[in-house]
Amino acid sequence: MSNILEIKDITVMYGKSVAIHDISLNVPEGKIVTMVGANGAGKSTTLKALAGIVPVTQGSICFRGEELVGQSTQEIVRKGIVLVPEGRHLFPHLSVYKNLQLGATLRTDKIGIQEDLEYIYDLFPKLKERRKQKAGTLSGGEQQMLAIARGIMASPKLLCLDEPSLGLAPVVIEQLGQSINDINKTRGVSILLVEQNVHLAFGVADYCYAMSVGAMVAQGDVDCISSTDAVRKAYFGG
């Protein structure tokens, strides 16, 4: 199977301090890959580097055969990588609908946009109900749905989700897992999921990476990795 994304030995610095070093990671086409790790491990930094938000000092990021290091976020989005960031970063004073429209900023295929909108309203009926409401007045769960939905509106080939479960009730996290699966299975979108909630992460993922203090410390199929030391220590209290 071919990889849609191959990250090779990337290093990111914030000023003089190294945030992540020699991180390598692959996402196979059409799969869900998860990245777990304690606070400050460098998960968000890895995703930001991928999205062109922070500069990569070393290494390469190869997406469908093209090098991404040095490209602008706009070019990266256009190529099909979309990041749903930690903290959502919605446009709080704009309606749900306008937030979704903005997700499709770089698209010109009106019919495709309309189809995706219908898919989203189908996946998250709450968003359809509340399409005229300002994003900032949605509940936390609805805001997360909107953040993901806005990401889908860009018609990504690879969707990166940074801690989508943060602050959500268990039952909502359950639904979130189903939605992620749906996006992956029915739309064929490859997914890179960063999560603290290992139950969600291991529930949906095909493959898993574990990070600790800026380095990749373990990887493997979900069944094997949950029993490795690094992950046990980080999440299951040893």
Place this chain on the structure above:
Amino acid sequence: MFSINLMPNILINTCVLGVMYILTSLGFAFIFNMLSSINLAHGALYMIAAYACYYISMLFGASNWVAMIISAVILAAVGLVLERFMFRLFFNDFDKIIMVGVAIMTILQTAATIASGTKTLVITSYATGSTIIGKISISNEKLLTFGIGLVLLLASLYLVNRTALGRQMQAVSQDRLGAALQGININKVSALICAIGCALAAIAGCLMGAYQGLSSTMGDTMNLRILMLVMLAGAGSMNGILITGIVMGFLDSLFPVIIQGNAASAAAIAIVVVLLLIKPKGFFGHEM
């Protein structure tokens, strides 16, 4: 002294001044929201556009309509330059933005003073005569100023609320990282909006230069109005500016009639200060 017969005139002046204030303030507000920058030179840009209009029409014999358009295009270009070399360069550096703003203001004002010397300049009227509506006679100059202002205002509202560029501008104002992640080219959107904002101020300057005459301090007067309008409206409010603009226009039309001399302007400012004391964050919510 105030008499009820003056009321129609006061209301007409309110409309003219209000629309001009709003038009000039829009660019300032766009820049404020999107680039978190206070453009202290905005009033000076408005002033220099009026001078540009006057000199283009005088030196090249162009009609003042043509001169107005050329002046607006020049100021749009100035907007592009300011975005590139001021707002982008000093993004998030409050002190530098203020200093550069004051420097530009001083340079433009000095230039205008040198150019005009002690003469009082007036852009020749865009329209002459007057129109009688009901029992009131309104000068065509005022009608035209109001009409053009209103059209541009509606166009601006359309731009912000209905077009992709306007939506992207709001996105950048509300969440820069979020905007970047949608693939929005923040620099490009900022540059375009800056250009449009400066061009709007330019047109207001060209119109007011005929209505009230030119002076190198007309920018200061306008700057004060801009700051008051935007503060009263509250950060991020466009609808608010529409209303505070009319209120400000009304105060500036009413007070000169009932109060003598400079006290009129002081009274208007005093009222605004009181209003700001009541509601320091402005009267309207975020919607831009």
